[in-house]
Amino acid sequence: MLRRTLLASAAALAGLSGMAIAEGHEPTKVGFVFVGPVGDGGWTYEHNQARLAVEEHFGDKVETVFVESVPEGPDAERVMTQMALEGADLIFTTSFGYMDPTINVAQQFPDVMFEHATGYKQADNVSVYSARFYEGRAVQGHIAGQLTESNIIGYIASFPIPEVIRGINSAYLHAKEVNPDVEFKIIWAYTWFDPAKEAEAASVLIEQGADVILQHTDSTAPQAAAASVNEAGEKTIYTFGQASDMGEFAPLPRVSSIIDDWAPYYIARTQAVMDGTWESVNTWDGIGAGMVGIGDISDAVPADIKASAEDLIERLATGEYHAFTGPINKQDGSAWLAEGETADDGTLAGMDFYVEGLTSEIPQ
Incomplete structure (x- = not known):
């Protein structure tokens, strides 16, 4: 009897949690893994500008987190895992060398969506995107x-x-x-x-x-x-x-200069997670798409x-x-x-x- 009561309580709490998310009380958490410092004046700077654009566009509907200067390899896998454990709904991994770590962590967290920049390995919860530099x-x-x-x-x-x-x-x-x-x-x-x-x-x-x-x-x-x-x-x-x-x-x-503009893509993919319409895609756009x-x-x-x-x-x-x-x-x-x-x-x-x-x- 006690077990049934506990299960019922848990189900009720889960339902309340779902209602809170549906009503927008729980922000969508978006993580970013950066290979360089956000002040590098180049690649990572522009990815971080796109992160800030996500914040500006969605306001309190999103929470963004980032870790900068993450080496490509085991450290990247550790950072991604920690982001997923801390509740990230969507994680952008922004360097080619993050490809295998992204795939590995995505397998462990099938309910978290991942977006990997400049790579080619996809999964049900891993998209890839790049620009025609x-x-x-x-x-x-x-x-x-x-x-x-x-x-x-x-x-x-x-x-x-x-x-x-x-x-x-x-x-x-x-x-x-x-x-x-x-x-x-x-x-x-x-x-x-x-x-x-x-x-x-x-x-x-x-x-x-x-x-x-x-x-x-x-x-x-x-x-x-x-x-x-x-x-x-x-x-x-x-x-x-x-x-x-x-x-x-x-x-x-x-x-x-070549200028990378990731903001429209990041906003669209965050919106897809919010709407429940996110799916794994391969995006490769150039000058024409901006x-x-x-x-x-x-x-x-x-x-x-x-x-x-x-x-x-x-x-x-x-x-x-x-x-x-x-x-x-x-x-x-x-x-x-x-x-x-x-x-x-x-x-x-x-x-x-x-x-x-x-x-x-x-x-x-």
Whole structure:
């Protein structure tokens, strides 16, 4: 009899709890796992801006929590587990290296929804999302190829994953299209955020003759390194912002930026959890959908180059033009895309090769 009474009481409490949630008394708890500090000025900064946009949009209907500077690996799994144990309804894990930890933790918490950025492994409660950053790299390459006087463009790469390799290929193809003499020098930093390493990489590339620096790392250190050279009056080094506008370095040396706008996606996915309509999806949007933005092209860029870049942005946005349109060969000279043929998403998602003309090797 006592057992039946306890069960009835528990059921009543559960019903009251459900009523409270339905009436909006219990906020939806949304967690964010960040690979860098929220003040990095780049990748994590923009993800955190999107978190703040979720708070502003939903008000007291949501509670957000975050942990910054979480290494990719066991620490990430521990942080995700703790968030789930503390009642998170939805967790955004915002770096490629969080992929397996996200899948592992999701298996343990089937009632928690997970959103993993830039990965490809899905589950019933795991969605993946990314942006077509390679479209922004195409624009950067188009401008860089016309700005360089040394014909050497430096590229600071993070890790040899498909996202980064796609970006290098796209930037190179579009620089080469406007400047057949252009050469890319690539330094792998093996970090997403390490200002000291990034600054050192920029300095080495400048010493090797690069007068334009592109980056797929997250700090403003390369811009600062270029600025110091410019201020010394030795020569002019141009840089591009990564993930965020980095506009404090305008008009020189920053030329323009790739800007990640995650806010609309984060708001929509949070709303789906609230509505009970969330389902596992694979989202990969670009300039046209607004997930990839191009920052203001500064006055450091001549008007004719700016106009041609803006035309390229428009054609990418409307879908009139695809950043990987043949004829394109692979680095070894073998045919990849025929005249007018465009790359399929499957090949782009797993890209593990350089295009013809790049002379360095992809680290293994």
